[in-house]
Amino acid sequence: MSLNHAILGLLSREPMTGYEIKKIFRGTPFLHWSGNNNQIYKAFAELLDEGFVAKEVRHREGAPSKNIYTITDAGLEMFHRWLAGAVEEPVFRKQILIRLALADRLKRADLERMLDAYAETVRLQAALAEQELDKCWFANQADSGANRFFGLIRENVLSFYASELEWIRKARAFIAELPDEDGEAHEPMVGNENEKAGSKMNPIIKELRGKRYLHLTGGGSPIGTEQDAIDIIALCVEHDTNAVLLDGGALSDDFVRLRTGLAGAVLQKFVNYNIKAAAVVEHGRQFPERFREMISEYRNGNTFRVFTDPEEAVEWLLG
Amino acid sequence: MSLNHAILGLLSREPMTGYEIKKIFRGTPFLHWSGNNNQIYKAFAELLDEGFVAKEVRHREGAPSKNIYTITDAGLEMFHRWLAGAVEEPVFRKQILIRLALADRLKRADLERMLDAYAETVRLQAALAEQELDKCWFANQADSGANRFFGLIRENVLSFYASELEWIRKARAFIAELPDEDGEAHEPMVGNENEKAGSKMNPIIKELRGKRYLHLTGGGSPIGTEQDAIDIIALCVEHDTNAVLLDGGALSDDFVRLRTGLAGAVLQKFVNYNIKAAAVVEHGRQFPERFREMISEYRNGNTFRVFTDPEEAVEWLLG
DNA sequence: GAACCCATGTAACTAGTTACATGATTCA
DNA sequence: TGAATCATGTAACTAGTTACATGGGTTC
Numbered sequence: 001m002s003l004n005h006a007i008l009g010l011l012s013r014e015p016m017t018g019y020e021i022k023k024i025f026r027g028t029p030f031l032h033w034s035g036n037n038n039q040i041y042k043a044f045a046e047l048l049d050e051g052f053v054a055k056e057v058r059h060r061e062g063a064p065s066k067n068i069y070t071i072t073d074a075g076l077e078m079f080h081r082w083l084a085g086a087v088e089e090p091v092f093r094k095q096i097l098i099r100l101a102l103a104d105r106l107k108r109a110d111l112e113r114m115l116d117a118y119a120e121t122v123r124l125q126a127a128l129a130e131q132e133l134d135k136c137w138f139a140n141q142a143d144s145g146a147n148r149f150f151g152l153i154r155e156n157v158l159s160f161y162a163s164e165l166e167w168i169r170k171a172r173a174f175i176a177e178l179p180d181e182d183g184e185a186h187e188p189m190v191g192n193e194n195e196k197a198g199s200k201m202n203p204i205i206k207e208l209r210g211k212r213y214l215h216l217t218g219g220g221s222p223i224g225t226e227q228d229a230i231d232i233i234a235l236c237v238e239h240d241t242n243a244v245l246l247d248g249g250a251l252s253d254d255f256v257r258l259r260t261g262l263a264g265a266v267l268q269k270f271v272n273y274n275i276k277a278a279a280v281v282e283h284g285r286q287f288p289e290r291f292r293e294m295i296s297e298y299r300n301g302n303t304f305r306v307f308t309d310p311e312e313a314v315e316w317l318l319g
Numbered sequence: 320m321s322l323n324h325a326i327l328g329l330l331s332r333e334p335m336t337g338y339e340i341k342k343i344f345r346g347t348p349f350l351h352w353s354g355n356n357n358q359i360y361k362a363f364a365e366l367l368d369e370g371f372v373a374k375e376v377r378h379r380e381g382a383p384s385k386n387i388y389t390i391t392d393a394g395l396e397m398f399h400r401w402l403a404g405a406v407e408e409p410v411f412r413k414q415i416l417i418r419l420a421l422a423d424r425l426k427r428a429d430l431e432r433m434l435d436a437y438a439e440t441v442r443l444q445a446a447l448a449e450q451e452l453d454k455c456w457f458a459n460q461a462d463s464g465a466n467r468f469f470g471l472i473r474e475n476v477l478s479f480y481a482s483e484l485e486w487i488r489k490a491r492a493f494i495a496e497l498p499d500e501d502g503e504a505h506e507p508m509v510g511n512e513n514e515k516a517g518s519k520m521n522p523i524i525k526e527l528r529g530k531r532y533l534h535l536t537g538g539g540s541p542i543g544t545e546q547d548a549i550d551i552i553a554l555c556v557e558h559d560t561n562a563v564l565l566d567g568g569a570l571s572d573d574f575v576r577l578r579t580g581l582a583g584a585v586l587q588k589f590v591n592y593n594i595k596a597a598a599v600v601e602h603g604r605q606f607p608e609r610f611r612e613m614i615s616e617y618r619n620g621n622t623f624r625v626f627t628d629p630e631e632a633v634e635w636l637l638g
Numbered sequence: 639g640a641a642c643c644c645a646t647g648t649a650a651c652t653a654g655t656t657a658c659a660t661g662a663t664t665c666a
Numbered sequence: 667t668g669a670a671t672c673a674t675g676t677a678a679c680t681a682g683t684t685a686c687a688t689g690g691g692t693t694c
Contacts, residue, residue, distance in 0.1 A: 001681065002414060009421030019645050030416040036683060041647060064645050064689065083422050083429075086544055086573070087437045088414035089444045089580050092479055095321060095407035097349040100468045101457050102328030103402050110403075118406045125408045138420050148497070149419045152490050156483075160411055163482050164475075171471050178467070225405055254405075257684095261408050286685065296642060299694090308640075320653070338673050355655060360675060383662065383673050576656095607656065615670060627668080 002088070003033050004043050008052060008079040011071040013141070015056075018044055018067060026293075028136040029129040030157055036289075044069060052078050094164075100171075111175050117226065119168045124264050126161035133157060203232075205239050211318045213243035222252035229266040233273050242274055243317040245310075248281035258290040271303050278313040279306045321407070322352050323362050327371060327398040330390040332460070334375075337363055337386060345612075347455040348448040349476055355608070363388060371397050413483075419490075430494050436545060438487045443583050445480035452476060522551075524558050530637045532562035541571035548585040552592050561593055562636040564629075567600035577609040590622050597632040598625045 007021055018040050025035025033039060044067075047053045052075030059065040071079070096118050103111070133139065133154050138147045147153075204215045214236055223229065223246075236242060254260045270277055287295070298304040307313035326340055337359050344354025352358060363386075366372045371394030378384040390398070415437050422430070452458065452473050457466045466472075523534045533555055542548065542565075555561060573579045589596055606614070617623040626632035 002417065003681090006417055006421065009417075012421070017645075018647090022645095030413065030420070032410070032412045033681095034683070037645095037647070038649090038684090039682065060690095066645070079421075083418060083425065083433075086579065086581060086584075087418060087433060087440060088412075089440045090411060090413040090415070090479075090483055091351070092409060092411045093351045093407075094349065094409040094475070096409070097472050097475060098321065098325055098328075099402060099406060101349070101466060101472055102325065102331070102398075104466050104468065106402065114402075114406060121406060121408045147420060147423050149423065149490075149493075152486075152493055153416050153420055155489070156413070156416060156486050159482060159486065160409075163478060164409055167471075167475050167478065170474070171468075174468075174471055260405065262405060288684065292642080299642090306641090312640095322653090336673075337675090341673095352653095353655070356675070357656090357677090358654065379662095383660085385673070611670085618670085625669095 002082065003039065004047055004052075005079060005082040006031065006033075007040075007043055007047065008071055008075050008082075011053060011069060012076060012079055015068050015070040017069070024137045026290075027132055028138065029132050030153060034290075047075065050078075051075075108175055108178055112172065115168055115172055115175070119165060120226070120265060121261050122161055122164050122168070124261055124268060126158065126165070128264065129157055129161065203235055205241070206245075208314060208318060211243070212239060212241040213245055213314070213317055214239060214241055215245045215247075216250045217247050222250050223255055223262075223266060224252045226262070226265045226269070229269045233269060233275060236273070236275055242276060244270075244275060244277045245313060245317060246277060246279040248279065251279055251281070256287050256291045258288070258294060263291065263294065267298070267304050271301075276302060276317055277304050278317045279304075280310045280313045281306060281308060321401065322358065323366055323371075324398060324401040325350065325352075326359075326362055326366065327390055327394050327401075330372060330388060331395060331398055334387050334389040336388065343456045345609075346451055347457065348451050349472060353609075366394065369397075370394075427494055427497055431491065434487055434491055434494070438484060439545075439584060440580050441480055441483050441487070443580060443587060445477065445484070447583070448476055448480065522554055524560070525564075527633060527637060530562070531558060531560040532564055532633070532636055533558060533560055534564045534566075535569045536566050541569050542574055542581075542585060543571045545581070545584045545588070548588045552588060552594060555592070555594055561595060563589075563594060563596045564632060564636060565596060565598040567598065570598055570600070575606050575610045577607070577613060582610065582613065586617070586623050590620075595621060595636055596623050597636045598623075599629045599632045600625060600627060 010016060010021060010024060022035045022037065022040045025031050025033050025040070044053065044055075047069075048055055052072055053069045054072055056068045056070065057065055058068055096114075099114065103114070106114075138150055138153070140146050202217050204217060206213055206215050214232070216232070223232075232244060236244065252262075254262045255266070256263065258264065267277075269275075295304075295306050305313070305316055307316070329335060329340060329343060341354045341356065341359045344350050344352050344359070363372065363374075366388075367374055371391055372388045373391055375387045375389065376384055377387055415433075418433065422433070425433070457469055457472070459465050521536050523536060525532055525534050533551070535551070542551075551563060555563065571581075573581045574585070575582065577583065586596075588594075614623075614625050624632070624635055626635070
């Protein structure tokens with residue numbers, strides 16, 4: 001595990017607090033650790049234990065005290081030993097390859113849909129990575145303006161996604177040329193029919209002060225796939241509105257876990273179709289930290305907001 | 320976790336035993352699970368519990384009985400639902416990028432050495448992946464000759480390594496153009512001096528029936544880096560021999576863990592320089608399964624063998 | 639006044655790996 | 667005879683994630 005070494009590396013530049021380190025991990029795509037509290041604070045406890053860092057507690061009037069960590073000589077030596085040691089091989093995980101290997105007998109249309117969904121995921125991921133890269137800690141450092149190798153790193157990361165998109169193009173071309181034998185026994189796709197939206201999501205059109213909005217009540221099932229977003233948009237177009245009120249139940253577990261990419265994909269679609277969405281959640285509901293961060297990022301825009309009070313939500317939606 | 324789904328996908332082709340599934344996972348680079356017992360057998364217990372597979376115990380005379388698993392209708396439906404669901408985004412882990420970001424102030428020579436080591440690792444990994452791909456279960460299946468998409472998958476996997484090598488080329492060109500300012504404060508590389516070999520590894524030249532071999536006694540420290548292999552080769556050249564006897568202590572933990580790539584890199588160097596190596600380990604010593612597999616693969620060749628009896632080892636070395 | 643930010647930490651869980659255990663068969 | 671292959675399983679561990687808990691300060 002080189003997390004500890006990476007922390008030492010960061011501290012070799014300047015002393016930092018756990019929280020700062022955590023934010024760096026969060027905002028840097030090639031630092032593949034999620035940077036959750038447990039990991040970071042545990043790592044510091046270990047490093048302190050081994051004498052690789054020193055802790056300075058800074059008490060602040062009327063504020064929680066900070067722990068500022070400084071690297072020790074032993075820590076610096078450890079870090080340099082790590083740099084001199086063997087480099088790990090690069091690894092990847094691509095579920096799409098597993099699917100493709102196992103979905104050998106799928107119908108062409110289903111394969112195309114799968115690849116298209118993958119392409120959208122990759123594009124999203126690439127955009128996210130680019131954005132994060134350009135505002136991450138390494139992009140612009142105090143001493144030398146920017147890290148000497150940042151350009152190389154950036155290129156490496158983005159080329160990963162670029163070559164994936166290029167491969168998708170090839171794969172699409174390949175399956176387009178496949179003979180589609182209707183008589184063949186195809187593995188059926190399950191649960192991809194369009195009419196499920198109506199039955200599953202329980203949408204109601206409401207009106208307030210002459211303005212319409214679509215209300216997805218908690219009684220229906222949550223937004224669990226990108227298809228659900230498409231269905232919502234279709235309903236909006238049908239009823240000539242661009243405002244959607246989501247009951248808390250509509251936010252599925254997959255939705256609030258950002259790494260599934262679902263929230264990103266759905267909200268991107270909302271942006272594309274100029275649709276405003278307000279979610280009303282119970283007061284006590286806890287979301288993953290990443291999701292909360294995303295919420296606060298969306299606060300700047302006019303696409304998505306989370307409320308606890310339904311009236312406030314509608315107010316914003318129609319305002 | 321889609322491991323369970325992947326197993327269902329395999330069973331949708333034909334009934335299999337846990338051991339067979341395990342071997343498929345082991346031998347297929349894009350199935351990123353290691354395929355260790357615990358994982359596989361636990362997964363089967365779960366699938367059985369949920370009614371997605373059925374178990375048929377086949378008792379065999381004088382042999383351990385097999386459990387042959389067959390997918391049920393519920394399992395098949397589950398698998399198809401998974402296929403229809405959202406695809407996971409691709410992810411990668413490249414320690415080299417972290418190093419590069421943190422090793423900003425390293426000397427040019429050290430950077431070059433780091434990139435060269437990385438290039439070798441990637442080449443090794445690529446070769447391994449290619450070899451595994453071509454003899455893996457998906458490469459040649461009974462029904463359709465080969466999986467329709469195997470070519471696409473193969474291309475994707477290999478292009479990952481190819482584009483990494485291409486990037487290394489660019490990175491090398493970039494650092495070659497960097498001004499090497501001698502006056503600058505460089506972060507020193509630690510422990511990369513050549514003389515450590517003599518002091519650390521404790522090598523002795525021995526002779527039997529007029530044939531020389533290099534004996535690395537257990538008293539020294541184990542082979543922990545590629546540099547150690549280079550040092551050993553230098554000693555062989557110096558003493559005009561091509562046989563090395565390694566005491567068990569020389570095989571470090573990193574060495575026996577194949578995913579570190581150390582064993583592969585070291586043995587590749589031995590192959591290149593036509594050096595025979597025999598390791599003598601205590602009778603009870605347990606190695607990771609992957610390492611044991613590698614040992615048996617090397618049994619075909621004339622480069623590396625593991626013995627428990629030192630005399631046998633020397634016999635083979637000089638034979 | 640609700641929600642977010644800074645800041646620290648812990649408890650409980652999931653995923654995945656290593657090592658141990660067993661025992662017959664096959665192969666050199 | 668010793669090691670490898672086939673075959674099944676468990677115990678203990680490491681790495682990493684989610685959720686919970688706390689509390690002052692800031693911002694809309």
